[in-house]
Amino acid sequence: AQTVTQSQPEMSVQEAETVTLSCTYDTSENNYYLFWYKQPPSRQMILVIRQEAYKQQNATENRFSVNFQKAAKSFSLKISDSQLGDTAMYFCALGGGADGLTFGKGTHLIIQP
């Protein structure tokens, strides 16, 4: 069985600061994908970034980047120059392809003005 663990239920930072959300996972698969999704109060799930496990290079999307440590099964999300609109629940997810996703419990990120 696959598991995803997010150990930070809530984080709060000041606007423009950098924040890192942690995620660890466990899987017996060799080929898999990792994702970070954002869920604002509207509850619409929004893809933030994805990482293919067979790629060593860390994925980046503008202000968002990941630190993917395959051996340690760690997949953290770094948000640079945080903005008020980044306030949301952030879910780390494992799976992809034909499989459904396994989600972590989420981290509630609050960006303070």
Next chain:
Amino acid sequence: GAVVSQHPSWVICKSGTSVKIECRSLDFQATTMFWYRQFPKQSLMLMATSNEGSKATYEQGVEKDKFLINHASLTLSTLTVTSAHPEDSSFYICSARGGLAGVGTDTQYFGPGTRLTVL
């Protein structure tokens, strides 16, 4: 691109009735669609996986006779909650996985969700 819609966005029904929720991929053909359930302040839990023209695969603990899934075309999947009870009240979210050029097959795109309240 890769837009997924759900209808209705919210529904209130009486205990014992059935409710149908539609999930559509608007600008791509989805080889696979997924249904998730999310309780308040909790994470998403996968309920079932459906492929067009095939029977859905349900996760352990999900009653297939209660949560009927039909995936009639590459752009439409429906979830019917039969004989709904108050404990079925939840937020139901679908996602679609692309299978054609221009939309990655490794990423799921989510609908906006349906809030179901059973009285």
